[in-house]
Amino acid sequence: MSDVLTPALTMAGRSIRLSRRNIDAVITSMMLPLMLMLVFIYFFGGAINTGTKYVTYVIPGILILCAAFGASSTAVSVSEDMKGGIIDRFRSLDVGGTAILAGHVAASTVRNLFSTTLVLGVGLLIGFRPAASPLGWLAAAGILLAFLLAISWLSAAVGLLAKTPEAAAGFTFFMMFLPYPSSAFVPIHTMPSWLHGFADHQPVTPLIESLRGLLLGHPVGTAPWTALAWCGGILAVAIALSGVFFRVRTA
Amino acid sequence: MPQSPAIEATGLAKSYGNVRVLDGIDLRVERGAVFALLGPNGAGKTTTVRILATLTTADSGHARVAGHDIVADRARVRRAISLTGQFAAVDEKQTGEENLRMMARLSGLSRAAARRRAAELLDRFDLTDAGRRRTGTYSGGMRRRLDLAAGLVGDPEVVFLDEPTSGLDPRSRQELWQVVRDLSTRGATVFLTTQYLEEADRLADRIAVVDGGRVVAEGTADELKARVAGHRLDLVLNDTAAYWRLESHAIHRSPETLTLGLPTDGTAAHVRALLDEVDPERRDVARFSVQRATLDDVFLSLTEKEPAHV
Incomplete structure (x- = not known):
């Protein structure tokens, strides 16, 4: 057991240390969701009618956007590792691809738990008033964690595929825009009808609906299970793909 | 066994x-x-x-x-x-010591053993003073030593x-x-x-x-x-006939300038002997110069022959 765990933990420790020393990137990944939150609440929010105070409506979406954007930066760090000589050093120490990627994913999860907490904190300061039960908080945290894991591992797979860190960075943009055609910022029924199919069924929507319901103490129905199924599916595919990509890339 | x-x-x-x-x-x-x-x-x-x-x-x-x-x-x-x-x-973005400790952990050493091994290697590679600095600040030579460590x-x-x-x-x-x-x-x-x-x-x-x-x-x-002489005797020949007659001995060729390079150890005795050998009538060679053989010459002279073990 420790044969698998020690390398993964050592790699996680390394990735966390490297993030701490790459403070510019960490600040950017926190500032962007914060700025978007302020833009949406203060610039657009007045014009958007969601039936509740807009800050209450939008914070769960911002949390998901923050998590998606932050976790997708894993692609960049994985791609940087693959470019340098260090990957050969790890491999010649017989550290497997899974341990290397698990280290990145663990670090990304820790990093993003911090940044989402920060976003939530600022949200509370500017008027977000959750009404969640302790169990609701726990469930919301669990769903967010599952989402972070899934997106981080998917990003790791993308990082293996990208030829350069710059190309890998493109994925962060894709992930940042994915919450827009969902119920994150505006109710889906206000969108053009041809978008409903996608917006209703893309993974971000059940995630946001779950977070919103759990944090505000509303009934959530089956949304959390749909969300968890999406996360589990993405995670399984991402782990399988990254195993293949790692072998191809290091062949 | x-x-x-x-x-x-x-x-x-x-x-x-x-x-x-x-x-x-x-x-x-x-x-x-x-x-x-x-x-x-x-x-x-x-x-x-x-x-x-x-x-x-x-x-x-x-x-x-x-x-x-x-x-x-x-x-x-x-x-x-x-x-x-x-x-x-x-x-x-990690210090020299952190890099070494990480590698030592990955190679299966315990935390304490990894710490000792890192200190040992820093000392052996004369990096103890730099051990607490990030390796981004190291000179090329220091980084190579750390890499080796x-x-x-x-x-x-x-x-x-x-x-x-x-x-x-x-x-x-x-x-x-x-x-x-x-x-x-x-x-x-x-x-x-x-x-x-x-x-x-x-x-x-x-x-x-x-x-x-x-x-x-x-x-x-x-x-x-x-097998590979350390020098090259470059001959500028008087005419193409002489060039093509001697061409097969050469490890360096330049038909435009009628120049051929022959392997030599660079001693006066060998250069004299070589000149006499290739041009006994003293008619074909216009000028000569002795160059230190480059790695190119070494490879050319080796790849011209059949692969063989010395």
């Missing part, structure tokens, strides 16, 4: 697409030796090292490293070797060094040579690649010259030097 050699390879071949990078490499390196793979860019040196270090698989051929098959026993091979490549394999955390039996001194200034190169000698003194087998004849000469017990994915010569430095 006699000990198996540190490295034994037969018929290693590898192609990338249509490009045949290795075309049947045979090697044998005894335990404790310093072995140099000498060749120009693109000769297949790095590919050979990567195959032996289990990072790339050969299309065909077999090899055993430290007594283990590189395919069937990959994990055992990896535990017995280290590879320091052409690109620095340390994190710039990082490869030694697991006390490998066989150390692969892929062009260990490329891009280093002369002083750092000297320091690195000393490190390689120390490694060998401590009993490790060192397999290094280099483009520099001088480097192979200074360090290696045996040298294999590779070109176009094949071993074109193998032997001790002295044996190779006996």
